[in-house]
Amino acid sequence: MTSDFRQMLITAGLKVTPQRLAVLEAVHQLKTHPTADQIVDYIREFHPNIAIGTVYKVLDVLVEKMLLRKVKTERDVMRFEAETDTHHHLYCAESDRIEDYHDENLDNLIENYFNEKNIPGFSIKEVKLQIIGTFDNQNNTTGKSLENESIII
Amino acid sequence: MTSDFRQMLITAGLKVTPQRLAVLEAVHQLKTHPTADQIVDYIREFHPNIAIGTVYKVLDVLVEKMLLRKVKTERDVMRFEAETDTHHHLYCAESDRIEDYHDENLDNLIENYFNEKNIPGFSIKEVKLQIIGTFDNQNNTTGKSLENESIII
DNA sequence: GTATGTGCAAACTTTTTGCACTTCG
DNA sequence: CGAAGTGCAAAAAGTTTGCACATAC
Numbered sequence: 422m423t424s425d426f427r428q429m430l431i432t433a434g435l436k437v438t439p440q441r442l443a444v445l446e447a448v449h450q451l452k453t454h455p456t457a458d459q460i461v462d463y464i465r466e467f468h469p470n471i472a473i474g475t476v477y478k479v480l481d482v483l484v485e486k487m488l489l490r491k492v493k494t495e496r497d498v499m500r501f502e503a504e505t506d507t508h509h510h511l512y513c514a515e516s517d518r519i520e521d522y523h524d525e526n527l528d529n530l531i532e533n534y535f536n537e538k539n540i541p542g543f544s545i546k547e548v549k550l551q552i553i554g555t556f557d558n559q560n561n562t563t564g565k566s567l568e569n570e571s572i573i574i
Numbered sequence: 575m576t577s578d579f580r581q582m583l584i585t586a587g588l589k590v591t592p593q594r595l596a597v598l599e600a601v602h603q604l605k606t607h608p609t610a611d612q613i614v615d616y617i618r619e620f621h622p623n624i625a626i627g628t629v630y631k632v633l634d635v636l637v638e639k640m641l642l643r644k645v646k647t648e649r650d651v652m653r654f655e656a657e658t659d660t661h662h663h664l665y666c667a668e669s670d671r672i673e674d675y676h677d678e679n680l681d682n683l684i685e686n687y688f689n690e691k692n693i694p695g696f697s698i699k700e701v702k703l704q705i706i707g708t709f710d711n712q713n714n715t716t717g718k719s720l721e722n723e724s725i726i727i
Numbered sequence: 728g729t730a731t732g733t734g735c736a737a738a739c740t741t742t743t744t745g746c747a748c749t750t751c752g
Numbered sequence: 753c754g755a756a757g758t759g760c761a762a763a764a765a766g767t768t769t770g771c772a773c774a775t776a777c
Contacts, residue, residue: 436731438777457766474732477767479732493646497742498766509698522693531703534680543664543673546707550684554699568647589751589756592731610741625759630742632757650767 433486443468444479445488447502454492454500487507492519509550518556586639596621598641598656607645607653607672616647644674662703671709 436469445531448455449464456508457464461476483489492510494517509522531548531567560571578656579598581647583590596635599618608616614629634696645653645663649670684701 423694438732438776440733470734471735474735474768481768491648493648493650495644495646495652497652498652499650511693520646520696524691526691527687531685534683538662538677538679540675540705542710542739543705544707544710545705549704549706551702551704552688552693552696553702554697557695557697560739591751591757593758623759625761627743628758633759635744638765699744 429488433488439468440471441476441479441483443471444476444483448489448501449503454502456497456498456500460501473550495517507547507549507569509552511552511554511556513555514553515555520556522550522552584639586641588635588639592621593624593628594632594636596624597629597636601642601654602656607655609651609653611651613654647672660700662704663703664705664707664709665708666708670707673709675703675705 426442426449427437429445431443435441443464446462451459451463453459457473457476457480460480461471461473464471464476480489480557484491484501488504489504490502492502493498495510495514496517500519504521507528509524509527511520511522514516527550535545535548579595579600580590581669582598585596587661587670590671596617598612600613602611604616606612609631610626610633613633614624614626615626617629624672628726633642637644637654640658643658645655647653647665647670648667653672655674657674659670660675662680664675680703684703
């Protein structure tokens with residue numbers, strides 16, 4: 422597992438450091454699209470000396486090298502995910518919960534649609550869906566309620 | 575035009591104030607999905623005394639009453655838009671440029687798809703697409719172009 | 728050995744908050 | 753007049769930066 426991460430770093434042309442391995446490990450383990458803060462908390466159990474600034478720097482470089490992705494909701498913190506293939510998100514604004522959604526049929530449907538339909542002045546690289554709604558078993562972790570959902574680009 | 579905004583505020587049960595009218599006006603005029611800062615700059619030309627805190631408070635209440643929407647990108651600032659109907663976004667990560675995209679056929683396609691396909695444990699309220707790619711004429715990042723309607727700042 | 732990465736703390740940016748004052752209805 | 757809204761300035765929250773020291777290769 423760790424050797425996977427090691428290989429990912431090497432392939433990306435990055436030096437292998439304990440901090441980078443720890444961040445990769447944390448984001449893969451925390452399947453909640455964690456914030457930088459949550460990542461720091463997770464890492465500090467095993468690696469108490471890691472600096473917040475380092476985590477931000479590591480996250481930046483891992484996103485840049487496409488080993489991680491940024492996700493943003495209407496709350497004002499950045500979140501991160503380990504899934505780097507195209508996929509979609511289920512999102513509940515009240516609980517701020519995000520779940521990944523994979524659907525090959527849907528992907529094909531959309532791909533076919535945009536193969537036929539051209540958008541003038543724009544070249545499509547990727548299409549992501551935000552499927553907004555509510556999870557049936559509402560464990561609202563934050564306790565905060567949101568009046569109105571916003572848009573994640 | 576201003577009387578439209580006045581009516582929108584009244585309908586939403588809000589008091590009509592010059593600040594709220596100015597924020598509505600600004601977001602409707604700035605078709606760039608502006609940040610709070612850009613909204614402040616715009617307003618201050620006509621209304622130099624408006625406080626930043628007030629703009630944030632006004633934006634909050636207008637989003638809550640669904641007269642505006644929040645839009646988030648991968649960058650760490652909140653942006654706003656006047657379009658409150660469901661629509662999609664074209665987004666270029668390099669330039670951070672967002673444009674609205676309306677497409678009724680696409681909406682129908684997706685609606686039909688999710689009418690048939692159920693997502694276990696999740697109730698869909700709305701589906702929005704982020705269509706990620708690049709705009710063909712990338713040259714217009716800073717200057718304002720008044721001639722070409724399709725270019726947004 | 729050298730380029731790269733880390734720790735730390737300070738600075739910066741964006742957003743929120745508290746409270747006296749003002750304005751809308 | 754009273755409830756609601758605004759201005760201001762301070763502070764919170766999140767993120768970035770600079771630099772000396774440490775580490776990977």
